[in-house]
Amino acid sequence: MTMSEHPTGIPIQLEPLVTRILAPNPSPYTYTGTQTHIVGETDVAVVDPGPDDPAHLTAILDRIAGRPVRAIVITHHHRDHSPASRPLAVVTGAPIVGAAAHYRRNDNGAADPSFDAGYRPDRVLAEGDTVSGTGWTLAAIATPGHTSNHLAFALPETRALFSGDHVMGWSTSVVSPPDGDMAAYMASLDTLLRRDDRVYYPGHGKAIERPHRWVRSMLGHRRQREGQILRLLAERSHDLNDLVARMYVGIDPRLAPAAARSVLAHLYDLRDRGAVTGKDGVWTTL
Numbered sequence: 135m136t137m138s139e140h141p142t143g144i145p146i147q148l149e150p151l152v153t154r155i156l157a158p159n160p161s162p163y164t165y166t167g168t169q170t171h172i173v174g175e176t177d178v179a180v181v182d183p184g185p186d187d188p189a190h191l192t193a194i195l196d197r198i199a200g201r202p203v204r205a206i207v208i209t210h211h212h213r214d215h216s217p218a219s220r221p222l223a224v225v226t227g228a229p230i231v232g233a234a235a236h237y238r239r240n241d242n243g244a245a246d247p248s249f250d251a252g253y254r255p256d257r258v259l260a261e262g263d264t265v266s267g268t269g270w271t272l273a274a275i276a277t278p279g280h281t282s283n284h285l286a287f288a289l290p291e292t293r294a295l296f297s298g299d300h301v302m303g304w305s306t307s308v309v310s311p312p313d314g315d316m317a318a319y320m321a322s323l324d325t326l327l328r329r330d331d332r333v334y335y336p337g338h339g340k341a342i343e344r345p346h347r348w349v350r351s352m353l354g355h356r357r358q359r360e361g362q363i364l365r366l367l368a369e370r371s372h373d374l375n376d377l378v379a380r381m382y383v384g385i386d387p388r389l390a391p392a393a394a395r396s397v398l399a400h401l402y403d404l405r406d407r408g409a410v411t412g413k414d415g416v417w418t419t420l
Contacts, residue, residue, distance in 0.1 A: 141156070142156045142157065142158040142167060142189075142190075142193075143155065143156070143158065143189060143190065143192075143193040144156070144193075145172075145193070145196075145197045148171075148335065148341065149292060149294070150175065151173055151174060151175065151269070151270055151289065151291065151292055151294075152171055152172070152173055152289070152292075152294060152335065153171070153172040153197060154169050154170070154171055154172075154335065155169070155170045155171075155172070155190070155193050155194060155197060156168075156169055156170075157169070157170060157184040157185055157187060157190045157214075158187060158189060158190060159184070159185050159187065159214055162386060162388045162389050163214075163308070163389075163392065164214050164338055165302075165304045165305065165338045165339055166338070166339075167184075167338070168182065168184040168185065168214045168215060168337055168338065169182070169184075169335070169336070169337055169338060170182055170183050170184050170190070170194060170218075171296055171335055172194070172197055172198065173267075173270055173272065173289060174201075174204070174267045174268065174269070174270045175268070175269060176201065176267075176268045176269070177201055177202040177203070177204055177267040177268050178198060178201050178202070178203055178204065178267065179203070179204055179205045179206070179207050179265060179267065179270070179272055180194060180198075180203060180205075180206050180207065180222060180228075181207045181209070181272070181287060181296050182207070182208060182209055182215045182216070182296075182298065182337055183206060183215075183216070183218035183219050183222050184214060184215060184217075184218050185213065185214055185217055185218060186217035186218050186220070186221060187218065190218060191218055191221055191222060191225075194218070194222065195222075195225060195226075198226070202267075203222075203226040203227075203228035204228065204265060204266070204267040205228055205229055205230075205231045205265040205272075206219045206222055206223055206226075206228050206229065206230045206231065207231055207232045207265065207272055207287060207296075208230065208231070208232035208233050208253070208255065208285075209232060209233060209284060209285050209286065209287065209296065209297075209298030209299070209300075209337065210233045210280065210281045210283055210284040210285070210298055210299065211233055211235060211236075211249055211250045211253040211281075211283065212248050212249065212250065212281070212299070213247075213248060213249065213250045214337075215250070215298070215299075215337060216233075216250045216253045217250050217252065217253075219253070220252065229256040229257055230253075230254070230255045230256050230257075231255055231256060231257040231258075231259055231265055232255060232258075232259050232274070232285055232287075233255065233258070233259075233281075233283040233284065233285050234255065234258045234283045235253050235254055235255060235258075235283075236282070236283055246310075246313065248310075259274040259285060260274060260276065261274060261275065261276040262274065269291065270289060270291055271289070271290055271291065272287040272288070272289060272296075273287065273288045273290060274286075274287060275287065275288055275295075275325070275326075275329075276322070276325075277297075277298070277300040277322040277325065277326070278315065278318040278319070278322060279300060279307070279309060279314065279315055279316070279318040279319025279320070279321070279322045279323075280298075280299045280300050280307040280308065280309060280314060280319060281299075281313055281314060282313050282314075282315065282318070284298060284299070284300055284322075285298070286298055286300055286301075286326070288329075288331065292332070293330065293331050293332035293333070294331065294332060294333050294334075294335060295326075295329070295331040295333070295334045295335070295345070296334075296335050296336075297326075297334040297335065297336045297337070297342070298336065298337045299336070299337050299338065300319075300322060300323075300326075301323070301326065301334055301336060301342065301345070301348065301349060301352060302336045302337065302338045302339045303334070303336045303338065303339025303340040303341060303342050304338055304339030304340065305338075305339070306352055306355055306356070306396075307319065308392045308395055308396055309395065309396050309399040310392070310395035310396070310398075310399065311395065311398055311399050311402055314395070314399055315399065315402075315403075316356070316396075316399040316400050316402065316403040317403045317406065319356075319399075320353065320356060323349050323352055323353050324353075326345070326349050327346060327349050327350070327353075331345050332345075333345065334348070356400075359381065359396070359397070359400060360400055360403075360404065362380075362381050363377060363381070363397065363400055363401065363404065363410075364404070364409065364410075364419065366380055366381070367410060367417055367418055367419045368419055370418075371416050371417060371418040372416070372417055373415050373416050373417070374394055374397060374398055374401070374415065374417070375394070377397050377401075377417070378390060378393050378394045378397055381393075381397065401417055408420060
């Protein structure tokens with residue numbers, strides 16, 4: 135998918151109940167940008183309104199066209215997903231619902247800059263909680279891993295799933311400790327495999343029309359990375375930067391920090407399972 139195939143600010147009708155609008159925030163981490171989804175016909179929900187960008191907010195409001203907004207639904211509170219919830223709520227009067235607000239700090243004690251520090255939901259949703267309107271329902275599915283508070287939302291009327299950043303249509307998710315957790319991420323992928331959703335509409339990238347096949351590929355990719363780590367540490371001890379350099383040959387330098395966070399998440403998971411140990415930043419097998 136290219137920007138010309140999916141221009142920013144232009145509503146794309148994916149099915150009668152679902153419209154997608156791409157925000158103008160492309161980057162190495164967001165691909166072509168964040169995808170906002172509008173659900174419903176006579177009244178609507180807005181899933182992940184995206185960054186606080188005036189042009190994007192205008193595009194959302196133009197598509198809503200004065201219809202009642204029953205809820206502004208947030209999968210997780212990263213800065214490319216939730217900030218526009220606040221100006222959208224002011225204009226529409228709709229409640230902000232979904233992921234819990236929380237501000238866990240990084241390993242060094244600093245606030246995580248990827249989190250939307252101003253996010254304050256009116257209602258926190260848990261597994262099985264729903265919001266609804268005329269002819270549509272959104273049911274929360276707990277999918278921690280990418281973030282500890284990540285939710286996906288099922289649309290049972292059409293068997294669609296809004297997968298946020300847990301399953302994306304262009305790349306695997308970044309899992310960044312301490313908030314991101316690899317064991318939780320893998321368990322959440324298994325949760326999705328037990329469902330019968332027809333299609334995923336992710337926060338970034340193309341619609342996923344064979345979701346079970348895609349989720350199995352995500353699980354396989356993570357197991358492959360885990361195997362790489364174990365093989366490298368079986369040869370000799372490595373620090374995190376050594377592992378990333380060996381595992382991600384030729385990576386875009388802009389993505390190296392994200393790769394390092396996911397490798398660290400794998401190391402923590404392997405440590406918790408008794409397979410590796412780390413001391414002073416150097417990791418080895420047990």
